[in-house]
Amino acid sequence: MLIGSTIDSKKMKTFLPVGTCPIRDILSRLGDKWSLLVLVTLKANGTMRFSDIHKSIGDISQRMLTVTLRSLEADGLVNRKVYPEVPPRVEYSLTPSADELMLPLHSLVEWAMKNMQDIVSSRELYKNKG
Amino acid sequence: MLIGSTIDSKKMKTFLPVGTCPIRDILSRLGDKWSLLVLVTLKANGTMRFSDIHKSIGDISQRMLTVTLRSLEADGLVNRKVYPEVPPRVEYSLTPSADELMLPLHSLVEWAMKNMQDIVSSRELYKNKG
DNA sequence: AGCATTACTTACCTTTTTGTAACCTTATTA
DNA sequence: TAATAAGGTTACAAAAAGGTAAGTAATGCT
Secondary structure: OOOOOOOOOOOOOOOOOOOOOOHHHHHHHOOOOHHHHHHHHHHOOOOOOHHHHHHHOOOHHHHHHHHHHHHHOOOOEEEEEEEEEOEEEEEEEEEEHHHHHHHHHHHEEEEEHHHHHHHHHHHHHHHHHO | OOOOOOOOOOOOOOOOOOOOOOHHHHHHHOOOOOHHHHHHHHHHHEEEEEHHHHHHOOOHHHHHHHHHHHHHHOOOOOEEEOOOOOOEEEEEEOOHHHHHHHHHHHHHHHHHHHHHHHHHHHHHHHHHHO
16 A cells, blocks of 8 residues: 655646745845845945944844845845045945845734734743653 | 034934844844745645645755745744654645745745846946946 | 664764954044 | 045855764564
8 A cells, every 4th residue: 555645746836946946045144144134224224334334233244234234235136326535435225126025024024013913822832842 | 624424323214233223133034045935836826745845846856955944934934734644744834924935035026027127237337337 | 693774863063153352443532 | 645435346155054874773574
């Protein structure tokens, strides 16, 4: 007798691996420690200087802020405008595609706010008995 | 003369650090390599056995699938039902709160699909000239 | 007796990500 | 003359995440 899986593997939906699937690729890029937070910070405050973002987030290191901003810039999600002054001034702002991202992101945050209590208690429960 | 930031730091919006801010906490949890993919897989196929998920995703290791499912279970996002049989059978499915998560997630995926061309070309551009 | 089955666990190792601290630039100011 | 400003870079260290391969359990089949 054949003991099969619950799902016919012919009908089963599969997903492309990272590097082949643009969606996985993009989501994994946004899934790092700081990217979303930087985007949300810029959304909340508009155009900001490097040091403003740094102060606003608080616990990000200078290096990680640079790294994060660079990768967001590479992806076309933030604009970087350098003023040739001394001391230097650099302003960051969201691009239109990042602005569009804010809507999905906002609904994600709403979900998180709505469900965080359940999640926290679920974690407690899981820790205490499994 | 006072050279200030573009934004008054009193009015500037700030965000709580991880561990204090539930939203950052939850989003960072979902931002790992496999969680969202596992959720999307379960959404697409309904109830699945461990081996089904494994086959469907393809390039996830057994260990990481276990780890990921455990943390999703701890957060109350997947149900885990064990049938006391030999060989063992374990079925996974989404909980209602994970189901709700699918809507925001879906709009995120739509954004990714709409913007991925721009992102890819932006990356090329950035690589080639900066 | 020995192998297959499924859903893991464990020990160990590699890779990736993040953090720390020091250094750089150049005009202005004390 | 030396410090200060802003926005970095660099070398290095630490931590976190992920991968590999082997082992485990209990039963049925050959």
